[in-house]
Amino acid sequence: MKKWTTILTAGTLAFVLSACGQTAEPKEDPMTGKKEEVVVKSDLTAGEVMEKASAAAETQQSMHSDMDIMQTLEMGDEKKEMNSTIEMDMILEPLAIRQTMNMQANGEEIAIEQYMTQEGFFMKNPESGSWIKLPNEMYKEVTGQTAGMTESPVDFTMYEEYAEDFTFEETDDEYVLTLIGSGEKFSELMKEMLDQNMPAEADEAKLDNVDMKVEKIDLQFTIDKKTFFTKDFDMDMIMAMEEQGQQVKVTQNIKGTMTKINEIDEIKVPKEILDSAKEMD
Structure with missing residues (x-):
């Protein structure tokens, strides 16, 4: 999750600043097509906003996140749909996570709830409702992988040629960065992103055998004007x-x-879970 957050807040915004010298235009209302009135217009350029957003991301130590994911896979005549909602509290050091996830796939629904703290890795059995304590090695493995993700520098120079494709807008409280693209240019970007985000043990060579085409990619990020989060x-x-x-x-x-952001000080596993959870070999 931290890696995903870093990509969103620091990496994706850390484009080549010299290519983003324009200042923001008032945001357009998608319903009316009219531009919003901005009382105090910012004189920051897109590059300067991205730089500040990248610096702000480095100060993030905790947050709450809500995500909605809708995905459809089509293979020939076969079509699979999966919808997920994820709610999560996270503290980075030491790593602690409380997460609930609801998934709907092929007419079935699965609810998953879990805690991961220094007290252990606990997961609720979606069928029985009882709690399981996973082996301590799993906590160490996950925290080790996360530490590597957050401490290792990620090369985002691959975004250089896409910086000018973003539009830059503002309201009184927010900056809005939007990218709309398609075609081979963005297919190469997507393949590079997959290369960087593959697990260390995965065979990266497999991507070389995949013919990938991005038919559509629309991205939009909203940044707080005061905090730059x-x-x-x-x-x-x-x-x-x-x-x-x-x-x-x-x-x-x-x-x-x-x-x-930076308001969550502690994530503790409830005592009833600690007392009732059965250890899994």
């Missing part, structure tokens, strides 16, 4: 892939909001 994001994507003659079309929409 990223408040929310909206991503629409339609991507077609082909590997060894097998074609897959992926349609995905992800919406997320980040609140209570």
Whole structure:
């Protein structure tokens, strides 16, 4: 999650600043087409806002996030849909997470609730409702992977050529960055993003055998004018892939909001869970 947050707040916004010298235009109301009145217009350029947003992301130590994910996979005549909602509290150091997730797929619904703190990794069995304590090694493994993600520098120079494709708008309280694109140019971007975000143990060479085409990519980020924290994001994507003659079309929409930034001081596993959870080998 931290890596995803970093991409959204620091990485995705850390484009080449020299390519983003324009100041913001008043945001246009999508319903009326009229531009909003901005009482105090910012004289910051898009590049300066991105730089400040990147610096603000480095100060994030805790947050609450809500995400809605809708995904459709099409393979020939087969079509699968999956919708998920995720609610999460997170503290970075030491890593602590409280998360609830509801998934709907092929007419079935699954609810998952879990805690991950120094007290252990606990998950609620979606069928029985009882709590399970996973092995301590799993907590160490996840925290180790997360630490590597957050401490290792991520190369976002791949966004350089896309900086000028963003539009830059503002309201009285927010900056809005929007990217709308399609075609081969963004297919290469998507493949680079997948390369960077693949797990370390995954075979990166497999991507070289995938013919990928981005039919649509729409991104929008909203940044708070006072704190420069990223408040929310909206991503629409339609991507077609082909590997060894097998074609897959992926349609995905992800919406997320980040609140209570640096306001969560503690995440504790409830005592009733600590007392009742059964250890899993």
